[in-house]
Amino acid sequence: TPRIFFGVIGNQFDKYFIGLLSSIGGAGIYSLGQKIANIVFTFMTAIQNVYAPQVYKRMFEMDEKTGGESIGKYLTPFLFLSIFASLLVSIFAEEVITILTPNSYHSAIDVVNILAMLFASYFFGKQPQLVYAKKTMLTSWLTLTSIGLNIAINIPFIYYLGVIGAAWGTLTAGLISGAISFIISQRYYEIKWEYGKILTMYLSYFTFAILTISLRNYQVPYELRFGIKILCVIYF
DSSP: OHHHHHHHHHHHHHHHHHHHHTOHHHHHHHHHHHHHHHHHHHHHHHHHHHHHHHHHHHHHHSOHHHHHHHHHHHHHHHHHHHHHHHHHHHHTHHHHHHHHSOGGGTTHHHHHHHHHHHHHGGGGGGSOHHHHTTOHHHHHHHHHHHHHHHHHHHHHHHHHHHHHHHHHHHHHHHHHHHHHHHHHHHHHSOOOOOHHHHHHHHHHHHHHHHHHHHHHHTTOOHHHHHHHHHHHHHHO
16 A cells, blocks of 8 residues: 555656756646556556466465466566567657647657556556555565655656656666565565566667657657667568
8 A cells, every 4th residue: 555655646746846946848748748658557457467467376385496487488478568569659759749839749759669668567567566565565665666766766767858857767667676676575575577578578678669769859750760679560
């Protein structure tokens, strides 16, 4: 319960600081980008309902070594689906926002690209290792740490870069706090992840997402950009 409560507060801080340090209009643009990128998180929550019972079953019915290996292999396809959904949202955000919104909101495209990368990393935070180990208070402390990092990193990012700075700051803070949570969770119940496959998926996705942002910012002709996006999807 504290984790959920603090999480709701944490989700509003970035928009508050954008309005304070940048502009109210910037907060609206960021909010739009956040809502579209949140499709990734919603999708991940939906497929979590598919794999979570199996994860708990293997935790309780197998010893930690055997269960950890079994869970790691079992979750790889679900991680792939999560990253693939994030890739689609990220690289085709331009088309969605261009069709649905006026020009004044088009700067939200990069916000979607960046925040979708963050949501793709949340897959590991959805695993119930700390709950299984009965470390529920620890999850609240981790949430508070995440909020503190988000505020500390976002203030200078927003001050110097505005709305895009908020997205990059949130991504940076989220990856750091996610790494901390991952390390702690692995201490209490070690899932034997297929690190080689996972690294390949994330490197590919992050490369394609950043490439998409760069091509748009350098004003590469749209036809060429769209062709590159299709090739990225096929490759992935």
